Amino acid sequence: MVKTCNFCRGHSDYYYDEAQLKRCAGCQKVYYCSTQCQKADWVYHIFDCKPSRPINTADHLARAVFENLLPEHPQTCDDYGFSRAFTAEEKSNLLGLYIGLIKVIKIPPKTIHGWRIRGVLVDEIKATFYKIPERTRGGYFPWFLQNEHIISLAGQPLPEDTMHNHADEMMRSWPLSSANPARKEIVIICMPFSYPNGAHTRISTSGLTSDLHRADHRKKNGYCVLNTSN
């Protein structure tokens, strides 16, 4: 196999020689052309390497931030509020807040993990953004100030009727374009992030009473389209 830098794959600004590639000391499996590349790759490579500490949900959050994707890891969604962000807008604002924190202000995942463990995540996020000039704080921080319950209540179970309310709201706000009535598909709010057993909240307006079969749900934008024909 051709040796290449695990981060820039040879496309860094400067030429490097294969002979100069240094092997990752953790796993001895991948190579880097420079310490910059090794550092930049760590947010991803930590999952394939042998890190000196256990991987935590802040690591999953950081990877999602750098991929510009909503986290999918269930415990991460619980720990950092994504399970309590119901609309696509709330989810994307929350991701935007963490992008500011991790990618722009460069707070390391292990610091964020420490904040959460000590129960000071909300306070520390505020303190961090207040330290930088107001004009550089962007739009996500003001949104967060008005919605801090999403993070402060993260990980706490949702009352059943709250979920139903949100389900009804979602039903109105999310067009059923991807569901197929001919195949008796309905859209349901899937709550795998809140409930490790994969519990679903059925949208009551459909009037369908068949049991939810975990196996045949298809994930779509964080929600599920469920085939109820059987």
Ligand SMILES: [Zn+2]
């Ligand atoms: Zn490189």
Ligand SMILES: [Zn+2]
């Ligand atoms: Zn490694």
